Amino acid sequence: MTAQILDGKAIAQKVRLEVREGVARFSAAHGRPPGLDVLLVGEDPASVIYTRNKEKASHEVGMRGRLHRLSADTTEEELLGKIAALNTDPSVDGILVQLPLPKQIREARVLDAVDPAKDVDGFHPVNAGLLATGRPALVPCTPKGSMRLLAEAGAHLAGARAVVVGRSNIVGKPMAQLLLAAHATVTLAHSRTRDLGAVCREADILVAAVGRTRLIQGDWIKDGAIVIDVGMNRDDDGKLAGDVDFDAARSRASWITPVPGGVGPMTIATLLENTLHAARARVGDG
Ligand SMILES: NC(=O)C1=CN([C@@H]2O[C@H](COP(=O)(O)OP(=O)(O)OC[C@H]3O[C@@H](n4cnc5c(N)ncnc54)[C@H](OP(=O)(O)O)[C@@H]3O)[C@@H](O)[C@H]2O)C=CC1
Numbered sequence: 001m002t003a004q005i006l007d008g009k010a011i012a013q014k015v016r017l018e019v020r021e022g023v024a025r026f027s028a029a030h031g032r033p034p035g036l037d038v039l040l041v042g043e044d045p046a047s048v049i050y051t052r053n054k055e056k057a058s059h060e061v062g063m064r065g066r067l068h069r070l071s072a073d074t075t076e077e078e079l080l081g082k083i084a085a086l087n088t089d090p091s092v093d094g095i096l097v098q099l100p101l102p103k104q105i106r107e108a109r110v111l112d113a114v115d116p117a118k119d120v121d122g123f124h125p126v127n128a129g130l131l132a133t134g135r136p137a138l139v140p141c142t143p144k145g146s147m148r149l150l151a152e153a154g155a156h157l158a159g160a161r162a163v164v165v166g167r168s169n170i171v172g173k174p175m176a177q178l179l180l181a182a183h184a185t186v187t188l189a190h191s192r193t194r195d196l197g198a199v200c201r202e203a204d205i206l207v208a209a210v211g212r213t214r215l216i217q218g219d220w221i222k223d224g225a226i227v228i229d230v231g232m233n234r235d236d237d238g239k240l241a242g243d244v245d246f247d248a249a250r251s252r253a254s255w256i257t258p259v260p261g262g263v264g265p266m267t268i269a270t271l272l273e274n275t276l277h278a279a280r281a282r283v284g285d286g
């Protein structure tokens with residue numbers, strides 16, 4: 001079998017068009033566009049590019065988008081003050097604090113400070129708890145975008161065996177929750193998992209969210225499996241690579257996401273979707 005490519009770039013474009021229509025309706029009804037505020041602390045080059053892309057993407061769908069750049073030596077109190085101001089500003093619907101944060105700032109204190117109603121990343125413990133109890137409010141963008149990719153591939157999730165490799169709070173864990181809510185039988189694997197290859201070979205749906213180039217080998221892929229590669233790794237030659245050995249996996253899977261052009265673009269499109277959802281919910285319209 002040669003897998004079909006799950007084209008995240010094209011599907012993200014479709015999502016953006018959907019969001020753009022919703023934004024136009026929201027703006028007409030409420031006299032203001034949905035607003036997204038992104039906070040970036042420090043100068044990490046990749047984070048600078050990502051946050052600029054998020055700002056640009058928000059403008060392209062007609063939102064008010066603002067990137068706040070804070071110096072690398074910003075204190076925790078200063079950042080918490082910024083968040084408090086955005087929490088009370090009625091023109092702000094979505095707040096995203098770009099991770100990772102510099103080491104003088106405790107991540108948990110920052111994530112806990114964002115108003116859960118404006119938490120478009122879905123990282124606040126209230127939103128994580130709602131997801132875990134089957135009452136999703138704002139759902140993390142990368143897993144939610146990955147679920148959209150599975151839907152576009154026509155995946156039958158009920159009763160399927162899904163394996164998620166990686167258990168971070170921002171990708172692996174919420175991905176497992178979403179697959180479980182869709183009635184898959186879910187295994188959450190991680191660095192202590194014994195015989196990861198054997199676990200992966202059971203997967204009808206395989207999601208890799210580790211951060212290690214080609215960790216997932218071709219002969220770990222079950223025939224006909226759908227493979228979602230969340231990993232974003234810089235190769236020695238500077239090229240982006242996923243966690244899956246793409247060429248080898250492609251000859252066994254039914255569908256596979258490329259890196260780049262798979263999950264990454266979906267993350268940004270879903271952020272816009274979440275911002276529109278947050279805006280609607282805040283005005284009592286969704
Ligand atoms: N495309 C996109 O939109 C996004 C891509 N990413 C990318 O996804 C990847 C994962 O990100 P994130 O979740 O933040 O990463 P983390 O570093 O927070 O988590 C990595 C997870 O992988 C597990 N792991 C590490 N080594 C192995 C191994 N050898 N075998 C099995 N499991 C292992 C870890 O296990 P343990 O818990 O035991 O330590 C951990 O659970 C990264 O490449 C990141 O760049 C992230 C966010 C968005």
Ligand SMILES: Nc1nc(=O)c2c([nH]1)NC[C@@H]1CN(c3ccc(C(=O)N[C@@H](CCC(=O)O)C(=O)O)cc3)C=[N+]21
Pocket residue numbers: 050096097098099100121141142232240259260261262263264265267268
């Ligand atoms: N609070 C917070 N929320 C996040 O959602 C968040 C974060 N912090 N910190 C960093 C990670 C990473 N992340 C990506 C988003 C888009 C691409 C993306 O668009 N990737 C493109 C290509 C990128 C390139 O070429 O460099 C692709 O895969 O095709 C990648 C990675 C969001 N993250």
Ligand SMILES: [Mg+2]
Pocket residue numbers: 168
């Ligand atoms: Mg992490």
